[in-house]
Amino acid sequence: MRLIELDESASTNSYLAGIARESSHGTVVSAHTQTAGRGQRGNSWESAPGENITMSLLLKPDGLHPSRQFIISEAVSLAIVNVLRRHLPGHDVRIKWPNDIYVGDGKICGILIENSITPTNINHSIVGIGINVNQTVFLSDAPNPVSMTQFAGKKFDVRDLIVEFAEEILREVDCAIASSLNNCTDSLGERYFNALWRTDSYYPYFDNIRHERIDAQIVSVAPDGIITLRLPSGRHRSYAFKEISAVVKESLL
Secondary structure (H helix, E strand, O other): OEEEEEEEEOOHHHHHHHHOOOOOOOEEEEEEEEOOOEOHHHOEOOOOOOOOEEEEEEEOOOOOOHHHOHHHHHHHHHHHHHHHHHHOOOOOEEEEOOOEEEEOOEEEEEEEEEEEEOOOOEEEEEEEEEEOOOOOOOOOOOOOEOOHHHHHOOOOOHHHHHHHHHHHHHHHHHHHHHHHHOOOOHHHHHHHHHOEOOOOOOEEEEEOOOOEEEEEEEEEEOOOOOEEEEOOOOOEEEEOOOOEEEOOOOOOO
C-alpha cells in the first residue's frame, strides 16, 4: 500500500484519477481538507477539516470482467463494516444497499466507486470513501449523519484509521477477485447479504420508477447488484441503483 497525504484537495477521486495510469494497485490518496468531495447521485460530502476520513483507493482488478464489477462494491463495503465493528462493539453496523454504511439508522460512511472499463476488462477502479470519525456537529442538510466518536465516546487517530481501512479493503478485494477468477464468490454474496441494513422486516421505500411510496422487505441482491424486494401482497419487484430509495427517519442522536 502506498499512501499519498494531501493538505487539501478538491476531490481525492479526481486527484487519484489523474495519476491512476502510472500508479500501482493499492495506492491511497487522503486529504486533510476536501473542498468538493462527491457522493452518490451527485451529492456533496460534508467533512470538517482533519476530523474525518476523506480518501480514495486505487484498485487494478486484473482479469475481472466488467459484468462482475459489483464484487468490488461488496468487498469494499464488507471491509469497512469489519473495521467499524471492531471499533464500535455493541453497535449495529450495516450496509445500506448498495454501499452506504449505517450504524443503526445513521449514515457513517459513503462510498463512490468509479470504474474505468473496456468491453472485456476493468482497467482500474477508484474507490472514494468518506467516513465520519471525530466530527460531532454536521451543518449540511443531510438527514442522518453520525460519527464514530459519537458512538465510542472518544476521539480516534484519523491517519491510523486510514491505514487500517485501506489494508482491510485490499485484503477483502484481493480475496474476492481471486475467488471470482476461480468461479467461487458465493461466500462474498452471502456475507454481503447478511450484513445488509433492513432485511428483517418491511420498511418504507420510495419507488423512483413508479413515483410511489411502498413498504417492502429485501429478498435478495443479485451478483450484478440488482436488489429484489417483496411487497406485503407477496409480489416481488427488482431495482437497479437509483430506482429505489429507502425512507430514513431524521434526528438520530
